[in-house]
Amino acid sequence: MEEKYELAKWLAGEMTEAELQAFQNTPDYATYVKIADYSSQLKAPDFDSDLLYQNTLSKAQKEPKVIPLYQSKWMKIAAVFVVLLGLTFFVKTTSTSTEIAENGKKTSFALPDHSQIVLNSGSEIEYKKWNWDNNRTLHLKGEAYFKVAHGKKFEVSTQLGTVTVLGTQFNVKARDNRFDVTCYEGRVKVVHNNHEVIITKGTSVTFDADTFEQQTVQNTKPEWTVNQIVFKKEKLQRILNELQRQYNCEIVLNANENLQLFSGTLPADNLKTALQIVSSTYHLKISKFETTKVILEDF
Template sequence: MKKNQLLAKWLNNDLSEDELAAFEASPDFEKYQKIKNYTDLLVVDDLNEDMMLATILKQKKVTPKVVPLYRKRYFQVAALLVLALGITLTFKLATNKTETADFGKQTSFTLPDNSEVVLNSGSEIGYKNWNWDNNRHLDLQGEAYFRVAKGKRFEVQTKLGKVAVLGTQFNVKTRKNRFDVVCYEGRVQVNYANKQIVLTHGQGVSFENGKQLKLDVAVSKPEWIDHNISFYKENIRTILDEVERQYNITIELNAKDTTSLFTGKLPAQNLDTALQIISTTYDLKVEKVSKNKIIIDEK
């Protein structure tokens, strides 16, 4: 049986038990049921039957136009499909949009105002695609680099602080209790706790456990864009967490000293070299247990 005929019989409650069971098991049944439920909620005002009858009797009698039953069913199906398309489009426009970058990967995408965003490994960003001009707000978990379209403005909210921007290039990073913001072009306004700081070209700021650090910026864009992991006064556990994200691996650390701070770079596409730098810096021993698991012990 053709789909439009099947839908028409279903709308008229003409399906046999076997036909109804097969239709309810189809992948599209839930969609059609939702649409039918929406149409069932439509109501019209009560009619004044006496007034309607009087009006009809006054009108000139004409020969009624007969519409075949199969054509009425086709019209019902067509209206049903149009309604489905409208509801689907409305849902898509009204729902939040989420972009993610899995461990070991980066993701690039464009916002509705043509601003460009690059997500670092293990990061996620959400925003409302609908009515963007009146709701320029993004929620970030992890790290992202923004190239804001000229003259455009929006806010980036993280669990630790907020960044307001206007026509600029900047990087935002949140990891546990650390919040880093670097401005590569233009200006950004950083809000952290009760502090408000304006950064301009070549300036950066970091907050960790409420303590503020000034970041020195000597590059024109984040180094992770070119597959290098950059650290500034960070402990070994934080460093290994970032290595896990970039390489999609698990690292078990067995060391007493985890407070010594490291400033420098690690490659994001050569795990052996990255591990060698870490082991040499902290005087540790690295053992590969499997393809995706590393154990680091004291020597």
């Protein structure tokens, strides 16, 4: 109705400057101009004004047109259907799927393109299933191992950087301001802040604060997938943080600060053995050992 009112004002030349400018910006303005131009070239036939007046009065006195009840009912049903259809499309295109591996657990799942993912303990992945084949992007918190099916660009986003591939196998770990990426097959592009590097099979890169390191790896998949935790020049507190995630327990450290870095392997299926290795390396003792809580102290 508003559109017809504006059209009438325009034809009558009663629009203000602002209204005219807005009307000229509408998609149908060019069509209205053509119609007005063609109409101006037509010659209207002679007519009897009195007869027209009488016909108008006669039509005005007729009963108003009533829409049958059944038609009104179906129009309401159709309107509800359209709304529901719109809501369904909105939910489908904006909803996010989430996969979580709680502390002490690992979980495996497949993406819509059959790419395989294994989530390490204390990790989470979010992604959208809708239009996945054309937009293979997900967000990772923590650590995960990927076997990506061939297809369009596949991107893993983390708070510390992104990893982009086409079809390959790789591991991504983003924890405590440290970003580790290892390629086991194919090649991947890693972006961290303004640093970009492409790595190939058997190569690992680490971004830790302002440092960057690239290494060669011999294994064919992450050690944590076979219950081994490998550390390379790692700080004590980060080691304990990882053990807390793997065993779903609290580890309290009552000891002086130790800046020694640890490189080695700890078991992910035997907490006491893992703690004994850590204690021996850092000259600590286990003053309390329970399934849910451990206390480490200086000798």
